[in-house]
Structure formats: structure tokens, C-alpha cells
Amino acid sequence: MQRRMVLAGLATIPVFARQVWAQAPAGPHSLPPLPYPTNALEPHIDTRTMELHHGAHHRAYVNGLNAALKDHGEAAKLPLHELLARLSELPEGIRTAVRNNGGGHANHTMFWQVMGPGGGQPTGALKEAIERDFGGLEKLQEQFNAAGLRVFGSGWVFVTVDSAGKLAIVTRPNQDTPLMEGGRVLFGNDVWEHAYYLLYQNRRGDYLKAWWNVVNWAEVGKRYDAARAGTLAI
Ligand code: MN3
Numbered sequence: 001m002q003r004r005m006v007l008a009g010l011a012t013i014p015v016f017a018r019q020v021w022a023q024a025p026a027g028p029h030s031l032p033p034l035p036y037p038t039n040a041l042e043p044h045i046d047t048r049t050m051e052l053h054h055g056a057h058h059r060a061y062v063n064g065l066n067a068a069l070k071d072h073g074e075a076a077k078l079p080l081h082e083l084l085a086r087l088s089e090l091p092e093g094i095r096t097a098v099r100n101n102g103g104g105h106a107n108h109t110m111f112w113q114v115m116g117p118g119g120g121q122p123t124g125a126l127k128e129a130i131e132r133d134f135g136g137l138e139k140l141q142e143q144f145n146a147a148g149l150r151v152f153g154s155g156w157v158f159v160t161v162d163s164a165g166k167l168a169i170v171t172r173p174n175q176d177t178p179l180m181e182g183g184r185v186l187f188g189n190d191v192w193e194h195a196y197y198l199l200y201q202n203r204r205g206d207y208l209k210a211w212w213n214v215v216n217w218a219e220v221g222k223r224y225d226a227a228r229a230g231t232l233a234i
Pocket of ligand 1 (some may be wrong): 053057108188192194195
């Protein structure tokens, strides 16, 4: 029964991803389960996009990262945020693979967490920080959406948080992340076409606007508290 369920899930994953999965070495990193069903973010993010994005794209980053670390025991022992902060210390032969796949693993692990079907609004210390650093949620959203639109090609738009709780909007190309400079990500949105093309086609601006409907502010608030306590990792 268990096996049949796993195979039924596989049917939704394209052949290329199944092949990567079959060849990938086990661990040390693994694909975290989605914290909600794949249809939970409808109508803003469609089920098929979620299935492919989590089950194929994110899975490929995890497998690529494990493959890169296969013969590098010391690097394989590091927690992901530390591995990414120490890219320059890695052997040149695996640095690009770890940057792309490790960054992809970290970015998507964060991305699933900061979304949810509930919506809500920022509260407490997070709400105060948004007022202080952006002049309110609407202004944050405007600046964040504009920054996301300016990313040429594939990349991410993030709100970073430092240990004092100060917030800032930054963008990064490809699967780069502020974790690579030792920074911390409060939340971020994926502006690779695979994140929105099935539902929004080339209308990235519409996707950026709609995405705010699925931000899980309770979870972002917990991440804000963790950042100030020094315990936020990914
Ligand atoms: Mn993605």
C-alpha cells in the first residue's frame, strides 16, 4: 500500500526528475515535506505548479546537492546555512554545484514555510518593524514587488533581517541567497518562471501581487522572533 501510494505520487513528476531522483545518492540533505497540501494555495498558486515546484524542482536541488557532497565528508557534515556561508572554502570542483543546488534547497525550504492558506496580517514586533523600516505593509509590498519585477531572468526577492531586527529588501540572481554572505532571510518570493508560468505566463507582476494572499504572517512572525534570538537558520 505504502509503495503504491509513492508510485502514484511519482506519476505527477516528469521523467527527467524521476531519473535524477533514481541516480541520486542518499543524504545528508533531504526534501522537506510541504507543510500543506499542494492545492492549499489555490487560486493564487495552482496545484500543478506546486506539484512540479516541490516534487520536481526542489527535489532536483536536494539530489544535486547530495551528489556534489558525495565524496566530501567534512562539507557534508555542515548544516546547510553554514555550508552556504562557507562556499569559498569548498574545493573549486564542487563550489558551483553547491552554490546552485544548496542555494536552491535553502531558498525553497524557506519558501514553503512562509506560505500558507491562512493569510492574515503582520502583528506585534514584526508589524512595528515593518512600520519603522518601510512605513507600513503597503509600502513594503510596493517596494518588494518592484524589486521582484526588476530581477532580470531567474532569481529571488527577499526581505532580510539582522540580529537587531532591521529589515531590508534585496534581490539575488539564480539560487543565490543572502545566507551566502552570512545574512538571514525573513521571507522571500521565487521569481523564476517555473514559480508562476503555468498560471500567470509572462505576467510576473500579477503573480507578485497575488502572492501576498498566501503569505503566512504567523510563520513570518516566528521567523522574525527567531532572527532576533539568533536561532533562525534557513
Ligand atoms: Mn523555484
